[in-house]
Amino acid sequence: MKRMKYKFLESVLDEIDKCVKCAACHAGCPTYELSFSETLTARGKIRLAKGILEESIGLSKRVAKDFSLCLSCLNCSTVCPPGVDTLKIFTAVRSHIYDEKKEGRIESFIHEQVLPYPTRLNYLAKLTGAASLFYKMAPKMIARYFPYAPDGYARVTPPLLRSSLRSRLKEVNKPVEKRTVRRVAYFSGCMTDLAYPETGVHVVEKLNNAGVEVIFPKEQVCCGAPAYFAGDMSTARKLAMKNREAFKNLDVDAIVISCATCGSVLKHAYSQILPDDNSAKEMADKVIDFQSLLVELGEEKKFKAADNSGEKLKVTYHDPCHLKRGLGVSDAPRLILKNLPGVEFVEMENADSCCGGSGAFGLEYYDMSMDIGRAKAEAIKKSGASVVATSCPMCQLQLTDALNRQGYDIAVKHTADFIDQVMSARK
Ligand code: SF4
Ligand code: SF4
Structure with a gap:
């Protein structure tokens, strides 16, 4: 087997070889249940990955579509009897597809020039928010020609015209009238920062009420999920490194998340993105969901x-x-x-x-x-x-x-x- 062209994919060959082709991953795969297409299942994608590695299959548009038609929902890796880390394989394939096709794409521009810079991301969010206001107010006859408005149906868009969590929260948030029992850091994620800032405020308030001091490092950036799941490993790495620096020297015993995807990326993907980095590993070890922390503290x-x-x-x-x-x-x-x-x-x-x-x-x-x-x-x-x-x-x-x-x-x-x-x- 030639194993030179796709080095990143080669690094997950162990995972590829773990697949015993049992098809247990078909049940509960949302895209398979709608399409009944084998190439949308984990088993199908793993077969494609092997073919790509052996260079019997090329990175065609069809293959790129099969790998993008996936919700990264983790159902397949959870039910898989030998425990294949399917997302690791999918991401490796996507990274090769991404590198071949990234030139001149708006997606690449947003990943590289916007995601790592919170101020730019905030401007883009405000622009998108203004555009969706126009979209919502447009008469049905016109709206039907907009993207994502099939038959004139106006989809719900995120509320992006509000002041960000970053501008609402202080960097150090101490419990009022209470002895401090824990000191944690909070990773909010972009959606909470820009669309649902009140959620971040409530997370911090509830933790403060439980006697927890919450540090909110303002240097934090996007967790990297959009880049990571698209296969843009270079941007994912850049973002992971920025976050590692933002959280590295804080004297905290946990990193609290209130966005499931951010938490999962910090906990699991950073080890693939920064494999030899101890600080990234320490960061991953400290991740805790805010509800679990409330229960740990007996708040319920x-x-x-x-x-x-x-x-x-x-x-x-x-x-x-x-x-x-x-x-x-x-x-x-x-x-x-x-x-x-x-x-x-x-x-x-x-x-x-x-x-x-x-x-x-x-x-x-x-x-x-x-x-x-x-x-x-x-x-x-x-x-x-x-x-x-x-x-x-x-x-x-x-x-x-x-x-x-x-x-x-x-x-x-x-x-x-x-x-x-x-x-x-x-x-
Ligand atoms: S459940 Fe796991 S081992 Fe079975 S086909 Fe799917 S990925 Fe392969
Ligand atoms: S992660 Fe993708 S392939 Fe796996 S079950 Fe979810 S949609 Fe299907």
């Missing part, structure tokens, strides 16, 4: 002790793929929701199935993304809940869009915002 018991009278608000929970399968967190949010006063928790069917969001996938394959989202919206509706909580801003946006599209009046809340809503009403 305090929620339970509050006034529980009055009519109950029915809430269900959607497991973000990167939180449940990426970080292994599913009990903590449920424990919190079950203990909140005035709340009745109901489980929905397939709570951990992918919502179909997944960043660039939703932009590129909007119809497919909404087909997946529709099943989620129906499960939420069937649960009878009037609120669905989740712990990932990308899922939050996707669920809002999917429910809106089905015409269901069900609120979507990040868990931090829902805790704040419920507890503020009890003060």
Whole structure:
């Protein structure tokens, strides 16, 4: 076998060879369930990867499409009997595709010239926010010609015209009227910074209430997920290094996340992006989801002790793929929701199935993304809940869009915002 052309792919040959072709990964793969196409499954992609490595298959448009038609939902690696790290393989293939096709692409420009610079990213967000205002106000006849507006349907876009979390939060946030029990750093992620800043404020407030001092390093940048999942390893590396520097010398015992994807990337992808870097490894070891930290501190018991009278608000929970399968967190949010006063928790069917969001996938394959989202919206509706909580801003946006599209009046809340809503009403 010739093994010179695709060096990065060659570095994951062990993972490729682990695949026993059993097809267990077909069940639950959202893109396979819609297309029944073998090349969209992990097994199919792994076969393609082997062919690419052996140079019997080229990096054609068709192959590039097969590798982009994936939500990085981690279902395949979770159910795989020999535990193949499928995303490692997919990313390696995408990196070769990306390097061949990156010249002159707007995606590459955004990765390289915008993502590493928070001020530029903020400007781009404001521009996009202004454009989506125009899009929403445009009459249906005109809107139907816009991208992502099939049949004149206006999709829900992220609220990007607000002041960023970066401008709202101080760098050091100490607990008020309380002894400091822990000192942690907070990694917010871009969606929370630019679209849902109140979530970041609530995360810090809830931790401060629990006696936790929260450092919010302003030098932090995008975690690198858009670049990493697209195969742009050079930008992913640059971003990982910037974040490593921002978090390196802080005297903290944990790095708290409230975005499932950012958490999963910091925890798992940084070891592939910066394989020989101890600081990146230390950073990964410290990652903890904010709900898990609240439970570790016993905060749910305090929620339970509050006034529980009055009519109950029915809430269900959607497991973000990167939180449940990426970080292994599913009990903590449920424990919190079950203990909140005035709340009745109901489980929905397939709570951990992918919502179909997944960043660039939703932009590129909007119809497919909404087909997946529709099943989620129906499960939420069937649960009878009037609120669905989740712990990932990308899922939050996707669920809002999917429910809106089905015409269901069900609120979507990040868990931090829902805790704040419920507890503020009890003060
Ligand atoms: S489940 Fe794992 S071993 Fe089986 S075909 Fe899929 S990737 Fe290969
Ligand atoms: S990550 Fe998800 S969408 Fe991609 S191949 Fe695996 S199961 Fe399918």
